[in-house]
Structures are given as C-alpha cells and as structure tokens.
Amino acid sequence: MFSNERHQKIEWGDCDPADIVFYPRYFAFFDASTGALFEAMGYSLKHIRDELGDVGWPMLNTGSTFFKPSKYGDNVIIKSEFTTVGRASFGIRHQLFNDGDLAVECLEKRVWACLNASGTLTSKVIPNEIRARMLSQD
Known part of the structure; x- marks a missing residue:
C-alpha cells in the first residue's frame, strides 16, 4: 500500500504545562499527515475539490496508542500508510517516531465524500485512479 513520511518539529504551542x-x-499532526499522504500520491485536497468536485475524506473513526512522550523542540518523523481500501472507505496507520522510537500509533478510518444533489454530505466510490494509487507500493 502507498506510504509517505514527513517531519514535524514540536512547537511550544503543541505542548502542555508539563x-x-x-x-x-x-490528531492535528495526523490529519495533516493524511493530507500529505494524498499530496504525495499527486492528489491534493485542492485537486479533489476543484477538479473532481468531491469534498475529501472525512473521519469515521480514530484512535491512538501513546508509548513515549514528545517535548518542545523534538523533531519527529510521521510515517503514514494506507492499511485497507474499500469501495468508499479506507484505513490509514500513522506512526510517530521520536529519536527512532515509536512514540504514538494512530489508526484512522475515513470515507471518500461528496455533496449529493440536495447538498448533504454523502459517501462516494473512491475514483479508480486514486484507488489504484492507494494500493500501489510506491
């Protein structure tokens, strides 16, 4: 399945008093990483909206497991990959590494979405070209 990696510097505003x-x-990091995953495939959210007329990929379910804290000034790596690709929904795994150690793992389930004729958000079959890219090993 397609994967991508991005770097994230932990800023002061990301941290609590501890x-x-x-x-x-x-979750904000992982949401941005989902966008980066699609951009790495060549499909930015702007393209999805402007060229395809779809809304994007809203969240259906998410959950994380925390193994190691990250602190202000840390430079972390977030590896994101598709885990499943269904007809209209797909899964993504994000793994955040800090100093080589797995610090956080997040699993997401998202759906391909558009607005129907009445303007209501609804699921839509993932376009074939995009599905093929999601399933690729690049």
Missing part, C-alpha cells in the same frame, strides 16, 4: 505534547495536537 512541556509534553498535549494529546489532541497529535
């Missing part, structure tokens, strides 16, 4: 990352910030 000087460790406040856990909701990890």
Whole structure:
C-alpha cells in the first residue's frame, strides 16, 4: 500500500504545562499527515475539490496508542500508510517516531465524500485512479 513520511518539529504551542505534547495536537499532526499522504500520491485536497468536485475524506473513526512522550523542540518523523481500501472507505496507520522510537500509533478510518444533489454530505466510490494509487507500493 502507498506510504509517505514527513517531519514535524514540536512547537511550544503543541505542548502542555508539563512541556509534553498535549494529546489532541497529535490528531492535528495526523490529519495533516493524511493530507500529505494524498499530496504525495499527486492528489491534493485542492485537486479533489476543484477538479473532481468531491469534498475529501472525512473521519469515521480514530484512535491512538501513546508509548513515549514528545517535548518542545523534538523533531519527529510521521510515517503514514494506507492499511485497507474499500469501495468508499479506507484505513490509514500513522506512526510517530521520536529519536527512532515509536512514540504514538494512530489508526484512522475515513470515507471518500461528496455533496449529493440536495447538498448533504454523502459517501462516494473512491475514483479508480486514486484507488489504484492507494494500493500501489510506491
């Protein structure tokens, strides 16, 4: 399955008074990593919206396991990969590494979405070209 890696510097605003990352910030990192995963495939959210007329990939379910704290000034690596690709939904695993150690793992389930004729958000079959790229080993 397709994967991507990105670097993230832990900023002061990411941390709580104990000087460790406040856990909701990890979800913001992982959401940005999902966007980066699609961009690495050649499909930015701008392309999805402007060229395909779809909304994007809203979250259905997410959960994380925390192994090691990260602190202000740490430079971490986030590895993201598709784990499953269904008809309209897909899974992603994000692994955040700090100093070579797995610090956080997050599993997401997302859905390909568009607006129907009445303007309501609804799922849509993932376009074949994008599905093929998700399943690729690049």
